Amino acid sequence: MDYDFSNKVVLVTGASVGIGESTALLFAKLGAKLSLVGRNEANLRAVAAECEKQKGVKPLAIFADLGTDEGIHKTAKETLEHFKRLDVLVNNAAIGARTSILHETDMKIFDDVFRIDVRGVYLLTKLLVPALIEAKGNIINISSISATVVAVGSLPYGMAKAALDHFTRLVSLELAPKGVRVNSVSPGITVSNFVKRITGSTDEQYKSWLGEVSKQIPLGEPCVGDDIARMVVHIASEHSRLVTGTVVEVDGALRFNTASSSHLVSQQIKH
Numbered sequence: 007m008d009y010d011f012s013n014k015v016v017l018v019t020g021a022s023v024g025i026g027e028s029t030a031l032l033f034a035k036l037g038a039k040l041s042l043v044g045r046n047e048a049n050l051r052a053v054a055a056e057c058e059k060q061k062g063v064k065p066l067a068i069f070a071d072l073g074t075d076e077g078i079h080k081t082a083k084e085t086l087e088h089f090k091r092l093d094v095l096v097n098n099a100a101i102g103a104r105t106s107i108l109h110e111t112d113m114k115i116f117d118d119v120f121r122i123d124v125r126g127v128y129l130l131t132k133l134l135v136p137a138l139i140e141a142k143g144n145i146i147n148i149s150s151i152s153a154t155v156v157a158v159g160s161l162p163y164g165m166a167k168a169a170l171d172h173f174t175r176l177v178s179l180e181l182a183p184k185g186v187r188v189n190s191v192s193p194g195i196t197v198s199n200f201v202k203r204i205t206g207s208t209d210e211q212y213k214s215w216l217g218e219v220s221k222q223i224p225l226g227e228p229c230v231g232d233d234i235a236r237m238v239v240h241i242a243s244e245h246s247r248l249v250t251g252t253v254v255e256v257d258g259a260l261r262f263n264t265a266s267s268s269h270l271v272s273q274q275i276k277h
């Protein structure tokens with residue numbers, strides 16, 4: 007099977023690092039014109055430069071905070087002004103948290119997670135849907151197996167990803183008659199800075215946690231960004247032309263080992 011995205015415009019949020027970076031690079035290798043969004047300017051510029059090296063197509067780098075309406079409007083406006091169309095929207099940017107209902111925290115974590123992981127996706131999608139309808143394009147929301155795995159410590163992130171998956175289903179039905187597909191790709195443990203950002207753990211501590219968690223993954227290893235990127239590209243491509251409203255897990259079956267993975271998440275709550 008071949009994948010060709012030349013002449014397709016693909017917007018990837020959270021492209022400055024991690025899964026978003028891998029996704030941007032893979033789309034660049036397949037010839038896509040890219041609109042890349044992040045907050046860390048140095049990282050985003052570096053990813054854009056690496057993408058340009060693949061096929062010589064210069065990406066548009068947008069520095070924006072998707073936790074603000076201003077940043078979201080800027081992202082939609084700059085993308086459409088620059089490319090005049092949009093074929094694929096990858097809603098990847100998100101933040102996580104490790105808290106519980108018994109944990110003494112204020113509502114800031116809840117508000118931040120829902121503002122970026124749910125509200126940000128909702129508004130950006132809303133603004134870009136007319137362009138996606140015009141292009142008969144598609145949307146991929148990057149979710150998490152935390153949406154269904156019940157683990158102490160996953161509040162409120164797991165709730166936010168569950169909301170995102172239902173957003174995928176609801177919008178897929180609404181947009182199907184318009185020829186726009188909408189799907190979630192749901193990673194399990196994926197090597198990136200995500201967990202370190204949430205927990206504040208050192209490289210050493212993260213490595214040791216990754217070693218422990220890997221023992222609970224039925225296929226024996228965590229994902230890397232490319233594993234997720236390859237599924238995103240497959241679902242975004244014509245090879246998936248009748249796939250919509252789905253949530254596709256890429257997790258080595260970790261979601262079936264709920265008791266042990268719950269223990270490894272709850273260990274990370276900061277007290």
Ligand SMILES: NC(=O)c1ccc[n+]([C@@H]2O[C@H](COP(=O)([O-])OP(=O)(O)OC[C@H]3O[C@@H](n4cnc5c(N)ncnc54)[C@H](OP(=O)(O)O)[C@@H]3O)[C@@H](O)[C@H]2O)c1
Pocket residue numbers: 019020021022023024025026043044045046047049070071072073074097098099100101102122148149150151192193194195196197198199200201203
């Ligand atoms: N890693 C995992 O184990 C895992 C598992 C399941 C699901 N996921 C999901 O996979 C996606 C990517 O995660 P990752 O592991 O690649 O995490 P990461 O390394 O922490 O990267 C997160 C990306 O999101 C961007 N971002 C966060 N908040 C933003 C905001 N307010 N405005 C603009 N950009 C923002 C970051 O940009 P800056 O750095 O430029 O701020 C960064 O590019 C997320 O949706 C996450 O929930 C990850």
